Amino acid sequence: MSINATPTGEREALREIERRLPDVQQPVASYVLVKRVGNLVFTSGNTPYREGRMLVEGKLGEQVDIERGREAAEIALFNCLASLKADLGSLDRIVSIVNMTVYIASAEGFHEQSAVANRASELLEECFGEAGRHTRAALGVYELPLGAPVEISMVVEI
Template sequence: MLRSTSLAVLLFLAVVSRGTAQTGRPDVEKKLAGLGITLPKLNPSKGNLLRAVRVGNLVYLSGHGPDKPGGGQILGKVGDDLTVEQGKEAAKLCGIALLASLKHEIGDLNKVKRIVKVLGLVNSTPTLTQQPQVINGFTDFMVEVFGESGKHARSAIGVASLPSGIAVEIEMIVEVE
């Protein structure tokens, strides 16, 4: 009797602690819910472009723009139409869009082992030098969601324009289980 009770308790604890005990990482789905973030539903990819491609244990994600929760995107040039703070918010929205595509590709964000590499493009004026601060909106969000596994190698580049006039575009490479 004691043996079966102990086994039942261990089984219960294993099920309840899923996401942290097995991986040592926070439960990403619960973290997003706690932050009040709902990942957007995805429309089918258009043309010959894929949002994500998995090769072995790496997922390569195409550049994603700052999709607003109610539709549309954040448009404009940082340093002219938008402040650095508004650019940071746009970068965070790129992160939410990327996580939606990543979840679609792998099924469960708790399979993420590490955010490996990020390329952040900022639609900015020629004199703006704060592109890294803008892309920090994305980086800080990834660390908030994934903890240490959200830290990554990164490039933050200013560009003269981006598709459809979006403020920020970000692509990333992710290691998964």
């Protein structure tokens, strides 16, 4: 998919993403997946967790290389979008992706957090066009829940 997709291409990209969305993963602790405040919708942190297991485990710069980290970011983003679709009924209700925070479990000396987070950012722009451009933090952290290499949370406008 092209980053500079036309509005028609963006809708097609969004439909393709919707077809690939997983079932919504229920919280593994005491929190809600999505919270609406006015016209903003916040997601909880999502990891590459599906069907009762972490699909990618470990730290970037140790057990996980950048390409596998980018795959983990894509899976985590799809989990965020699945939660949003379940709450909103359709991703078409999203007016703008406001913010995305990407936590990356990083080994000492790993400094490529942005390279990992870029996969999720690129997908959002491909699917939502200009509305998919967002503010972002890509943070290196020592550990994430259940051994996840990546965790993503989002704020969207509806």
